[in-house]
Amino acid sequence: MTTWRQLLPDLGGRTLVMGVLNATPDSFADGPDRGRGLDPGWAVERARAMVEEGADLIDLGAESTRPGAAAVPEEEELRRLLPVLRAVLRARLGVPVSVDTYKARVAEAAVEAGAAAVNDVSGLERDPAMAATLARLGVPAVLAHGGGRGGRAPDAPPPVPGEVGAPVARWRLELDRIFRHALEAGIEPGAILLDPGIGFGKGAEENLVLLARLEEVMPPGIPFLVGASRKGTIGRLLHEPPEARLEGSLALAVLAARAGAAAVRVHDVGPTVRALRVADAVRAAGRGAGAARGGGGGETGAAGLELRGLLFYGRHGARAYEREGLHPFRVDVRLALEAGRPAGDRLGDSVDYGAVARLVRGVVEGEPVNLIESLAARIGRALVARFAGQGVRGLEVRVHKPEAPLHHPFEDVAATWRWPA
Numbered sequence: 001m002t003t004w005r006q007l008l009p010d011l012g013g014r015t016l017v018m019g020v021l022n023a024t025p026d027s028f029a030d031g032p033d034r035g036r037g038l039d040p041g042w043a044v045e046r047a048r049a050m051v052e053e054g055a056d057l058i059d060l061g062a063e064s065t066r067p068g069a070a071a072v073p074e075e076e077e078l079r080r081l082l083p084v085l086r087a088v089l090r091a092r093l094g095v096p097v098s099v100d101t102y103k104a105r106v107a108e109a110a111v112e113a114g115a116a117a118v119n120d121v122s123g124l125e126r127d128p129a130m131a132a133t134l135a136r137l138g139v140p141a142v143l144a145h146g147g148g149r150g151g152r153a154p155d156a157p158p159p160v161p162g163e164v165g166a167p168v169a170r171w172r173l174e175l176d177r178i179f180r181h182a183l184e185a186g187i188e189p190g191a192i193l194l195d196p197g198i199g200f201g202k203g204a205e206e207n208l209v210l211l212a213r214l215e216e217v218m219p220p221g222i223p224f225l226v227g228a229s230r231k232g233t234i235g236r237l238l239h240e241p242p243e244a245r246l247e248g249s250l251a252l253a254v255l256a257a258r259a260g261a262a263a264v265r266v267h268d269v270g271p272t273v274r275a276l277r278v279a280d281a282v283r284a285a286g287r288g289a290g291a292a293r294g295g296g297g298g299e300t301g302a303a304g305l306e307l308r309g310l311l312f313y314g315r316h317g318a319r320a321y322e323r324e325g326l327h328p329f330r331v332d333v334r335l336a337l338e339a340g341r342p343a344g345d346r347l348g349d350s351v352d353y354g355a356v357a358r359l360v361r362g363v364v365e366g367e368p369v370n371l372i373e374s375l376a377a378r379i380g381r382a383l384v385a386r387f388a389g390q391g392v393r394g395l396e397v398r399v400h401k402p403e404a405p406l407h408h409p410f411e412d413v414a415a416t417w418r419w420p421a
């Protein structure tokens, strides 16, 4: 199976840019260009211009996903898509082309024609055949949250009665579920880019909260893409039509990059590439300064190590059904090192956090226990047994159960274990 990093080697370095190409008569954001992408000749020139402006990949869609758009039958979608896809591929523009579709048959035909990736706004939800099809095709995929249910009116009340404010925990769970669904279908973790789905099934206020809290919403360790370009969220703030939302789109691309997005999906490629070049330079400088502060240890003081949000699946729980399927557990580990640690700047002078993560994984994926308190204790004892002799003088383990069997919306259920007690 091809991974995203094989397709886009810069993934995880700078923020990558996916350029939007619509072979549709009704895409919300295309302004005076609406419908022109149905013409293969025009589409090739548009794609070429985006690549010249710095696009890392082109995303070709033949069905609008805007709220209220009419569903397009498979045959019609293929009739629009394939001639444009073939023409763009024939032009050998030097970047991969993904196809924006939630239909397995369309994805399959597009990959057979040469598409390198699939962008499913429904996160495998809308077409039950999509997950297995992607696993079989072996191409990487963008899996978005919320695009499977049809758009909700921007000012509609929250979908869960009484769920006012931020449904952050729910989005996070649903994204975890999308990821797990993909893994269970046989898609490799490295072939998945998650997407919070700005504007998909979310009200106006919710989209702002989602953008503000991306770092909490997106499962750690899984690269994600954000598509906010020209969307209604910007229109409602600036009162401009989609083709005049450049500044708003740039602001959101920069905020997404700041929150750790691996890629953004945009209409205005050149300005976005330039804005991100600056934003990425600031981010990189921040990382450098942090490294300089944290590095070169061994002179005085004691360092600590922290791993947060390690995600593993296990069968722990007191109810019989919890033993039947895998469910997620998130683990935070904090290790306090003895004074004078790390003794030098080599891996052997400190605790190898990869080894910590592997040990936690072994316990979570191992023999089930009833209580998360027991799970936290089991992880803690295993860590003490392994690392106490390597300069660790204290540790704290926190186990979160994001799918705890509670019949109320909740933020978190967690248990903590400390050593020394």
Ligand code: HH2
Binding pocket: 020, 022, 024, 026, 027, 028, 029, 030, 061, 063, 064, 065, 066, 100, 119, 120, 121, 142, 143, 144, 195, 197, 198, 225, 226, 227, 228, 265
């Ligand atoms: N947004 C749109 C379409 N596809 N795919 C992903 N992964 N993420 C998004 O946010 C996303 C998407 C909507 O933009 P556009 O393609 O310009 O409009 P339309 O759906 O009306 O064609």
